[in-house]
Amino acid sequence: MSERSNKQIRLAKRPVGEVQHSDFKFTESALPELGENGILLQNLFIALDPALRNWMDDFDGSYIPPVQLGAVMSAVCLSRVIESKNPDFPVGTIVRGLAGWEQYTIAGADGSRQVPGLEIVQVEEGIPLSYYLSICGVTGLTSYFGMLRVGQPRAGDTVVISGAAGAVGSVAGQIAKRHVDCRVVGIAGSAEKCRWLTEELGFDAAINYRETNEMASALRDACPEGIDVFFDNVGGETLDAALLNLAMGARVIMCGTISNYNNDVDDRAGPENMWQLLVKNARIEGFTVAYYGAEWAQTTAVLSQMVKAGELKHREQIVEGLDNTIDAFRGLFVGANQGRLMIKLAE
Amino acid sequence: MSERSNKQIRLAKRPVGEVQHSDFKFTESALPELGENGILLQNLFIALDPALRNWMDDFDGSYIPPVQLGAVMSAVCLSRVIESKNPDFPVGTIVRGLAGWEQYTIAGADGSRQVPGLEIVQVEEGIPLSYYLSICGVTGLTSYFGMLRVGQPRAGDTVVISGAAGAVGSVAGQIAKRHVDCRVVGIAGSAEKCRWLTEELGFDAAINYRETNEMASALRDACPEGIDVFFDNVGGETLDAALLNLAMGARVIMCGTISNYNNDVDDRAGPENMWQLLVKNARIEGFTVAYYGAEWAQTTAVLSQMVKAGELKHREQIVEGLDNTIDAFRGLFVGANQGRLMIKLAE
Numbered sequence: 083m084s085e086r087s088n089k090q091i092r093l094a095k096r097p098v099g100e101v102q103h104s105d106f107k108f109t110e111s112a113l114p115e116l117g118e119n120g121i122l123l124q125n126l127f128i129a130l131d132p133a134l135r136n137w138m139d140d141f142d143g144s145y146i147p148p149v150q151l152g153a154v155m156s157a158v159c160l161s162r163v164i165e166s167k168n169p170d171f172p173v174g175t176i177v178r179g180l181a182g183w184e185q186y187t188i189a190g191a192d193g194s195r196q197v198p199g200l201e202i203v204q205v206e207e208g209i210p211l212s213y214y215l216s217i218c219g220v221t222g223l224t225s226y227f228g229m230l231r232v233g234q235p236r237a238g239d240t241v242v243i244s245g246a247a248g249a250v251g252s253v254a255g256q257i258a259k260r261h262v263d264c265r266v267v268g269i270a271g272s273a274e275k276c277r278w279l280t281e282e283l284g285f286d287a288a289i290n291y292r293e294t295n296e297m298a299s300a301l302r303d304a305c306p307e308g309i310d311v312f313f314d315n316v317g318g319e320t321l322d323a324a325l326l327n328l329a330m331g332a333r334v335i336m337c338g339t340i341s342n343y344n345n346d347v348d349d350r351a352g353p354e355n356m357w358q359l360l361v362k363n364a365r366i367e368g369f370t371v372a373y374y375g376a377e378w379a380q381t382t383a384v385l386s387q388m389v390k391a392g393e394l395k396h397r398e399q400i401v402e403g404l405d406n407t408i409d410a411f412r413g414l415f416v417g418a419n420q421g422r423l424m425i426k427l428a429e
Numbered sequence: 430m431s432e433r434s435n436k437q438i439r440l441a442k443r444p445v446g447e448v449q450h451s452d453f454k455f456t457e458s459a460l461p462e463l464g465e466n467g468i469l470l471q472n473l474f475i476a477l478d479p480a481l482r483n484w485m486d487d488f489d490g491s492y493i494p495p496v497q498l499g500a501v502m503s504a505v506c507l508s509r510v511i512e513s514k515n516p517d518f519p520v521g522t523i524v525r526g527l528a529g530w531e532q533y534t535i536a537g538a539d540g541s542r543q544v545p546g547l548e549i550v551q552v553e554e555g556i557p558l559s560y561y562l563s564i565c566g567v568t569g570l571t572s573y574f575g576m577l578r579v580g581q582p583r584a585g586d587t588v589v590i591s592g593a594a595g596a597v598g599s600v601a602g603q604i605a606k607r608h609v610d611c612r613v614v615g616i617a618g619s620a621e622k623c624r625w626l627t628e629e630l631g632f633d634a635a636i637n638y639r640e641t642n643e644m645a646s647a648l649r650d651a652c653p654e655g656i657d658v659f660f661d662n663v664g665g666e667t668l669d670a671a672l673l674n675l676a677m678g679a680r681v682i683m684c685g686t687i688s689n690y691n692n693d694v695d696d697r698a699g700p701e702n703m704w705q706l707l708v709k710n711a712r713i714e715g716f717t718v719a720y721y722g723a724e725w726a727q728t729t730a731v732l733s734q735m736v737k738a739g740e741l742k743h744r745e746q747i748v749e750g751l752d753n754t755i756d757a758f759r760g761l762f763v764g765a766n767q768g769r770l771m772i773k774l775a776e
Contacts, residue, residue, distance in 0.1 A: 356703075
């Protein structure tokens with residue numbers, strides 16, 4: 083199959099601040115022959131997460147090693163096995179793993195790349211393939227473990243979610259509502275997103291941060307008895323405003339801090355109001371979904387059931403073609419996307 | 430008893446940064462007659478905590494209302510009831526509560542001050558009175574609940590304590606060692622303090638921060654497998670260094686942040702490395718000892734037993750006379766004290 087050529091996006095330099103096209107280069111080359119145990123993956127969907135921005139920095143204290151200069155940019159992909167010398171991954175299998183911004187990925191021994199976490203996806207009838215990168219995939223699992231395990235909401239709690247119209251926030255809110263019977267307030271960046279949260283997803287209230295001068299007082303109005311659980315995808319000023327409104331014993335779930343991913347690692351001031359944790363006997367707890375790896379399969383089944391039963395709604399924004407990857411990724415940081423952002427490469 | 434005069438220290442202005450003598454004024458006046466249900470307390474010991482600095486600021490988001498300008502500065506005191514119209518507090522009783530920087534406090538109805546949390550202390554034989562403001566009082570309780578309830582150490586965990594030679598830190602370390610069998614590392618500000626921690630209190634190691642250029646690497650050397658529990662009395666750069674060395678699933682106990690108590694409330698940047706919470710599935714949890722009020726009596730008994738059995742050692746620094754209160758308080762912020770700082774007013 084060496085006549086098949088592979089288009090790839092490589093990290094050309096370390097971005098400073100916002101990602102630029104010039105930070106990457108496109109390459110195209112013939113695919114090598116498969117080595118022993120090798121698997122050739124055709125990437126169908128590439129998931130674009132804000133967290134990828136961190137992997138572009140040369141900092142080894144993160145949960146993923148930094149992408150090396152000149153290497154293909156890493157990303158979780160949904161792929162089809164189209165050639166295989168590994169009996170565990172027969173041709174035709176749908177798999178998920180940390181592949182990259184490229185059409186094809188060769189996984190296996192013999193000089194080819196490792197694909198961390200490569201796993202076979204059990205595709206269920208009635209669940210579109212893309213869902214395995216979104217609500218039945220990493221974002222759904224992130225919502226689930228973050229809200230239930232880290233946040234530990236109790237019935238009647240007031241739960242606030244930043245980035246609430248995003249892939250993780252929107253599902254986290256529905257889980258707090260359906261699984262635990264909480265009062266759920268979302269923070270999002272447009273009237274349309276807010277309407278979607280309250281009218282379609284069943285959030286109790288939504289705050290449009292673009293129309294709010296003073297987030298702390300907006301939260302005080304929306305949560306007169308304080309915030310019991312704050313599911314934070316944003317960090318920065320939003321977190322600071324939430325800290326001023328914690329209820330006694332509150333739990334802050336640190337899922338992401340998109341507001342400072344474009345800042346240098348040495349320039350990420352923590353929240354000024356962190357001492358409110360002391361006043362309120364509260365906590366901030368971070369997590370990565372990988373921590374709960376042993377429970378992914380069984381939780382994916384739970385999420386699939388909820389989706390089929392119509393209990394979980396979500397949005398996907400699917401952009402076609404590898405060439406649009408960088409622009410789509412940049413859009414994440416200005417809230418241009420509506421729901422889970424993916425690049426579609428093939429049927 | 431109106432011929433008895435009462436010397437008091439009142440808050441004259443809101444301190445900016447470090448506390449100055451000019452922020453206070455001394456007054457002396459005759460004690461009024463006791464009203465209905467009134468109690469006259471002779472204050473024996475005044476506890477001086479770094480946290481008092483926060484009560485001097487005009488900020489109502491704390492756990493204690495700010496001291497009003499012109500009012501007597503608040504502090505937890507150990508006192509003797511010397512006159513009483515309240516049968517619940519007979520003359521001669523030893524009590525503890527939020528009295529103030531003054532020789533006498535009148536508690537009760539009829540225009541006199543409230544003394545929040547006023548409680549009778551059951552003085553045990555073999556326990557000096559001052560201990561009820563230190564190891565068998567608020568600092569001991571703070572160490573106990575902070576370490577065990579918030580930190581949740583497990584046998585074999587690596588526990589690091591900042592401000593380790595202080596009243597709270599020194600006891601917290603011994604509790605982690607004796608109650609839970611942890612490996613305990615203290616951070617303190619002199620060779621003598623470090624020696625005390627390792628040789629007298631049984632800490633496994635101690636770091637002298639005044640002789641350490643790079644706290645993050647000093648912690649890495651002292652804790653090669655990472656920090657499971659960080660009991661933080663300091664905040665600021667010390668916290669940032671600890672965050673870079675957390676083990677997976679670590680718990681940071683936010684007991685105090687003395688490093689920024691002299692900063693304005695609006696100028697207390699949180700830790701830059703807070704995102705390490707996410708990488709390490711870790712948390713920062715704040716607490717105040719008041720949260721555990723229902724368990725104080727029974728826990729004080731536990732602490733008293735440990736003290737009598739020689740299992741808990743501590744230091745007290747007792748300064749004589751109300752006139753020395755301000756200087757003694759200032760010394761807290763430069764580490765001048767050795768152990769629990771108290772002002773002694775009477776036998």
